[in-house]
Amino acid sequence: MHPLNYKKNLSTMIFVSTFGGLLFGYDTGVVNGALPFMSAADQLNLDAFHQGLVVAVLQLGAAVGAIGIGKVTDLYGRKKTLLFLSVLFFAATLFCSMSPNVASMVTARFVLGLAVGGASVNVPTYLAEIAPADRRGKIVTRNEVMIVSGQLLAFFFNAIIGINFGESGGIWRYMLALAAIPAVILGIGMLRMPESPRWLISKNKMTKGIEVLNLIRSAEQAEKEIADIKNTLDQEAAIKQMTVKDLGITWVRHLIFIGIGMALVNQFTGINSIIYYGTEILKTSGFSTEAALIGNIGNGAISLIAMCCGIAMMDRFGRRPMILTGLVGVAVMLAVIGMTSLFMQGSSLLPFVTLGSIIIYLAFFQGLIGPVNWLIISEIFPLRLRGLGMGVAVMVLWIANFCVGLIFPMLLVSVGLANTFFAFAAMSVVSIIFVIKYVPETRGHSLEELERFFVKEYGGKNTSGDSIAGAAKSNIS
Template identity: 55%
Template sequence: MDHRKFLFIIIIVSTFGGLLFGYDTGVINGALPYMSDESQLNLTAFTEGIVTSVLLFGAAIGAVLGGRVSDWKGRKTTIIYLAGLFFISTIGCTFAPNVEVMVLCRFLLGLAVGGASVTVPTYLAEMAPVESRGRMVTQNELMIVTGQLMAFTINAILGTSIGDNAFVWRIMLSVAAVPALLLFFGMLRLPESPRYLVGKNKTKQAGGILDRIRQDGASEGELSEIVTAVASERHIKKATYRDLTVPWVRRILFIGLGIAVVQQITGVNSIMYYGTEILRDAGFATEAALVANIANGVISVLATFVGIWLLGKIGRRPMLLAGQIGTVGALLLIGIFSFTMEGSTALPYVIISLTVTFLAFQQGAISPVTWLMLSEIFPLRLRGLGMGVSVFVLWMVNFLIGFSFPILLEGLGLSTTFFIFAFLGVLAIAFVAKFLPETKGKTLEELEQYFRNYKSKGEDVPLGKVSASK
């Protein structure tokens, strides 16, 4: 088989993990109104928050464990395990007889989502030729938002066609079993990452795989580079929490954590998880809200394409600031109009227009910059610690917002809830304007030197000399 066709198959099959990530985080959006019915799970605002957000708590743990398991068992094997977990937990959610079982199965589903969020991009990056690595890895991001759009669309189709059936939410959830099976059986036929194999001293096997996924004559040179890189990394002492005594290390971790928090406190996932509930609160009937919510999925996909294109054109800071200003403006308008137009038949149409505008700025500017900068700012020795802590915090903030949103919506109303998000957005703008460096056009080595040269309290100390600074 031609190497380009084989790489295409690798992209399609492995990114079913991203599709499942998107579907499982988006499907709850349309399922909640039916799950909350007294004849079903009889959810309150509190249990709605638990059922929605427990997946995110599981994802935080899964993201931490996923990287370690993939280093131990391999990228391919880990994705196969995750596919099995996706399938089992999906079936568990589909047939959950009560809230307790639903919460447990959603937590297990979260472990799979979190594991996929780190393992699939790693697998793609290690399988991709250097000249197309960025394009291959971003396919996973596109599949995530495509999965959310797929969830919104299927929710709308089922809601408008069989919405009078009390068990419609179970059908919505069960659809995820199909891509889980495709991922499981598809990955069985794909090769392991050559880089992982070299790390396990299986260089000959790695060379054979490179021969299948590279142009003629290109695999030998790349194999040599991988062997050299793996050998050098074995001699690099990884950073530990003791290294946080170094001022420049603390600053770079502070910025990484800030980027993670900034991406979430816009409230983006309140719209992605509760968009149907927001539109119902604004005045749409359930079926109409399900259909209107498709617009949120469509704009997320289109904006992601635009965001990927913009990353090569403009700087990270101005792009992030523009996205934040746009989202804060949309949040303020949602708060203002939901207050001044309460009860108006026009309000739900105004709200859907503003959520689409919000997502255009969020998915087109904030989200692409977040993941790119997190991959850029941490030097090699700090990358495991920095990325691990930052992504964990990102998922935990996501969890807190997912849990608290229905409680805020019930207790404070739509207008006040979005004013709170707008206020948090202003704080996010201040953080970016004051602390975030521009990383576009700088090598990873130049960025490391920039942070090393930054002076805070006392004299800066090289990372390798932490003990001497005490």
């Protein structure tokens, strides 16, 4: 890297590190197309429970990885952690693709989940610390784009392999094994990338930190940012971080409650039932396996387009209007999928109506809910509460993700597609009520303003309902 090419250097660092997000997306999406072939009697012979277990155990591993990675990355640095994760991705991918039975597959998927969870935390951290302050939001959200791109690539390669080699028994192994390629790119690429300058300076490696900043900033920007980083680190050192003991403070409990609620909103509106089981849903509606694999490419494409549109809209519209519009849209489309599955059973039009409804659902979720949900969570927690608040929210999200992945195939067998999607529609309505009553508008307010507001609004109160309802409707001043 040459200091005179600081813009190119920054772009290269962003591109290489977000392969962690691409792997996140590919490894969570690839099972969508691999599952029908993996479940065959002459392969792993998966029933509904074991299908759910193979899919969901990755999310359980991700919960552990997301919680445990913080100490590792703080101790060894962002770069070394990403290198370690690339090796873990590679090894777990090969382990999955060569698994001879259910037990080994479940073990391999759990290990792969550790890497996914680690990447879900470490990649945004690295991006945030190398990004200029005025571009941080757009740069960090590139990881979300890469996650959705990874899912689209998984759907695309699943379709190519499934359509051309569908008669071969073990093609699911090739679908899974392809994830080794971006893992190698991430590992080799990160060998050439520098460490986060903020991490280096925080470890008193000032000279090295300045060298890195000079690689990705102009001389004037680097000088100013060094002073800013020092000032921020001094401020953070002076802040007493909140712990579980501080849950006795009323406003802290309120914010944790909102964070947990937003994590559940993200999962219980059914998004990952479509990401993980889209092929099975379309097959249940009447498509052949090959047609369902092609249909999933449309799902992946609209997800990527909608995500990019949503990111572009985030700074133009309020958080609450966007997420409420998205929730209304997904509730309607989930109800439509349920009703058409109930009343059009056996119709040749049903699979096409289902596919169209899923595409519209994904447009609402990925464009309005997905990019805004975690933005709200990151904005409601002040600095001294962020470690505890984000940790709890991430843990709840992955556990809820695990539950959806595990239970969904059993729901399809026991209550059918229509009732399963009616349940998701009902939870979407509950989510709408939750956002209206409890979630304040955070756009345009600093973290300090939000903290003062919450302390003032809830500091002396012991009950949650009416108080938070008033906060959601109030303008923060």
